[in-house]
Amino acid sequence: AQSVTQLDSHVSVSEGTPVLLRCNYSSSYSPSLFWYVQHPNKGLQLLLKYTSAATLVKGINGFEAEFKKSETSFHLTKPTAHMSDAAEYFCVVSVRTSGSYIPTFGRGTSLIVHP
Amino acid sequence: EAGVAQSPRYKIIEKRQSVAFWCNPISGHATLYWYQQILGQGPKLLIQFQNNGVVDDSQLPKDRFSAERLKGVDSTLKIQPAKLEDSAVYLCASSWEYLSGANVLTFGAGSRLTVL
Numbered sequence: 688a689q690s691v692t693q694l695d696s697h698v699s700v701s702e703g704t705p706v707l708l709r710c711n712y713s714s715s716y717s718p719s720l721f722w723y724v725q726h727p728n729k730g731l732q733l734l735l736k737y738t739s740a741a742t743l744v745k746g747i748n749g750f751e752a753e754f755k756k757s758e759t760s761f762h763l764t765k766p767t768a769h770m771s772d773a774a775e776y777f778c779v780v781s782v783r784t785s786g787s788y789i790p791t792f793g794r795g796t797s798l799i800v801h802p
Numbered sequence: 803e804a805g806v807a808q809s810p811r812y813k814i815i816e817k818r819q820s821v822a823f824w825c826n827p828i829s830g831h832a833t834l835y836w837y838q839q840i841l842g843q844g845p846k847l848l849i850q851f852q853n854n855g856v857v858d859d860s861q862l863p864k865d866r867f868s869a870e871r872l873k874g875v876d877s878t879l880k881i882q883p884a885k886l887e888d889s890a891v892y893l894c895a896s897s898w899e900y901l902s903g904a905n906v907l908t909f910g911a912g913s914r915l916t917v918l
Contacts, residue, residue, distance in 0.1 A: 693844075719904055730805075731845075731893070731909040738904040777844055781905065787857045788905055790835070792844035 690714075691780045693793035701801045706750075706765040708796045710778035713759065719788070720761040721779040722752055725795075731777070737761060748772070773800045804828065806910035808894050814916045820882035823913045827875070827896030833857070834871055835907065836879050837893040845893055851877065881915075889917045 694709040712718055722734040735746025742754045752763045761778060778793040807826040815821050827834050832853050837845035848867065850857040853874035862869070866885070871877040881888055891914050895907040 721906070723907075730911045731895075731907075733906050736904065736906065784858075787850070787852070789847065789850065789858055790905070790907060791847070792837075794844045795842075 691778050691791055691793040693776075693778050693796050695796050696794065697797045697799060699799040699801065700768045702770055703767055706763070706768045706772065706798065708763040708776050708778075708798065710761045710763065710793060711759055712761060712778075712780045714780060714782045716782050719781040720752075720754060721781070721790070722746065722750070722761075722763050723777045723779060723792075725775040725777065727774070734763070734776070768798075768800050770800050770802065773798055806894055806896055806908055808892075808910035808913050810913060811911065812914050812916075814918065815884055816918050817886055818883040820880065821884055821915060822881075823879045823892050823894075823915075825877045825879070825894030825910060827877070827894070828908055831896035831898055831908070832874070833897045833905070834877050835893075835895040835897075836869055836877070837895065838890045839893055839912070840890045848879070884915075884917045886917050889915055891915070 690713045692711045720737040723731045724734050725731045734750050735744045737744045737754045745751045750765045775795045775797050777795050779790050781788045781790045809824050834851045836848045839845040848862045849859040849869045851871045854871045869879045891912040893912045895909045897905040897907050
């Protein structure tokens with residue numbers, strides 16, 4: 688069985704400071720991992736994905752994530768937070784199960800950015 | 803390219819009534835997903851279609867929920883009868899296919915259901 692755990696339900700940062708959103712996964716096989724963002728009253732949008740190539744993955748809007756197999760983690764980071772980054776962030780694991788890939792979402796982390 | 807279309811955007815019904823949601827995926831996308839997102843939680847997969855066949859529906863409450871994807875394009879999700887705990891946003895997503903872990907999902911704007 689596969690699962691994903693987002694360790695923080697809320698993260699609060701000041702504008703201009705670094706962002707760290709934590710995600711741990713559980714999978715019996717090599718997973719594909721994703722981060723999606725959901726802005727208020729908008730649809731879910733892909734930020735970045737890891738699919739067994741480079742372990743450091745760069746995404747849109749300056750976000751990046753590092754796949755660490757030994758720690759089963761896929762934390763999302765950004766050097767400098769902007770007010771526009773305030774949103775809900777979801778970590779997703781996709782593992783082949785009975786011949787098909789089933790994407791499973793974490794519970795989400797709400798990023799709050801203070802001026 | 804046109805995105806994933808969903809309707810209605812908002813629906814308010816009383817418990818025990820029925821409701822249906824419609825989804826039109828991106829043209830050419832063979833895989834279609836319905837997720838339920840309850841306030842404060844992550845999306846939960848209800849059903850996944852590959853063309854017009856079901857890949858996974860293990861979390862679909864089959865006593866009240868049903869979904870179909872006729873002709874492998876549009877899909878309809880129905881709830882009958884609705885319960886208070888069905889209040890949620892119902893998200894439709896599509897992707898090229900399900901045989902790759904690199905599959906990126908494109909989501910629609912969602913249909914918000916309130917059950918009174």
